[in-house]
Amino acid sequence: EVQLVESGGAVVQPGGSLRLSCVGSGFTFSRYTFNWVRQAPGQGLEWVANIHVSSTRRYYADSVKGRFTISRDNVDNSVFLQMNNLRDEDTAIYFCARASPPDGDYPPFRFWGQGTLVLVSS
Amino acid sequence: IVMTQSPLSLAVTPGEPASISCRSSQSLLHSNGNNYLDWYVQRPGQSPQLLIYLGSQRASGVPDRFSASGSGTDFTLKISRVEADDVGVYYCMQALLTLYTFGQGTRLEIK
Numbered sequence: 522e523v524q525l526v527e528s529g530g531a532v533v534q535p536g537g538s539l540r541l542s543c544v545g546s547g548f549t550f551s552r553y554t555f556n557w558v559r560q561a562p563g564q565g566l567e568w569v570a571n572i573h574v575s576s577t578r579r580y581y582a583d584s585v586k587g588r589f590t591i592s593r594d595n596v597d598n599s600v601f602l603q604m605n606n607l608r609d610e611d612t613a614i615y616f617c618a619r620a621s622p623p624d625g626d627y628p629p630f631r632f633w634g635q636g637t638l639v640l641v642s643s
Numbered sequence: 644i645v646m647t648q649s650p651l652s653l654a655v656t657p658g659e660p661a662s663i664s665c666r667s668s669q670s671l672l673h674s675n676g677n678n679y680l681d682w683y684v685q686r687p688g689q690s691p692q693l694l695i696y697l698g699s700q701r702a703s704g705v706p707d708r709f710s711a712s713g714s715g716t717d718f719t720l721k722i723s724r725v726e727a728d729d730v731g732v733y734y735c736m737q738a739l740l741t742l743y744t745f746g747q748g749t750r751l752e753i754k
Contacts, residue, residue, distance in 0.1 A: 556743075558691075565732075565734065565745055565746075565747055565748045566683070566685075566691060566734055566736075566745045566748075567745070568742070568743040568744070568745070571741065580741045580742065582742060583742075616690055616691070626741075627679070627696070627738055628681055628693055628696040628697075628702075628738065629738055629743060630681075630683070630691070630693060630736075631693055631702070633690040633691055633692070634690065635690055636690060
């Protein structure tokens, strides 16, 4: 069974940093593309970033480019989102999502984690 | 690419059909003949779930009450007979460009 478990969400002050983690199990982690998708309170879904199998291909939404960095560790079956210079508008539940099939990137959000809450507040 | 859904909410009697429209600001038809349009549902308190990909292909485990159609810039999700478990917010999403974008969401309620 495919499982994605996010962690690292917390309350952080504006301008602060946070690192989110997502651990995958039930599949060969190194063969899949991963995404982060967020959802502000009471709002819709916004794609944030993705990282392909090789890690050389990474893409970011304009709203986070230059502030967020996505990375992965295929030994620990983990994908990370380093978030710097956080703003009020970054407050959201952050979901980790895995693409399908292996070695491909579409559909991009075949499996989802349960999400982790980031609250940016002074 | 801007995705626009309508209606933003609808209330449906169980057993009746429902339909949601999605329009993209540019064509989602790839040169390979596929439309890179997905539909997701987020049920209350849950993570989103993939329903439809490539415009009309049901994801595994999705009941055949759900169908989707369309090409280019205009797409439709249909539920043939709404059930209580279908309550949630439905999103269309373009995957033609890696900077994926979602529609605003359509909230489905049961009358």
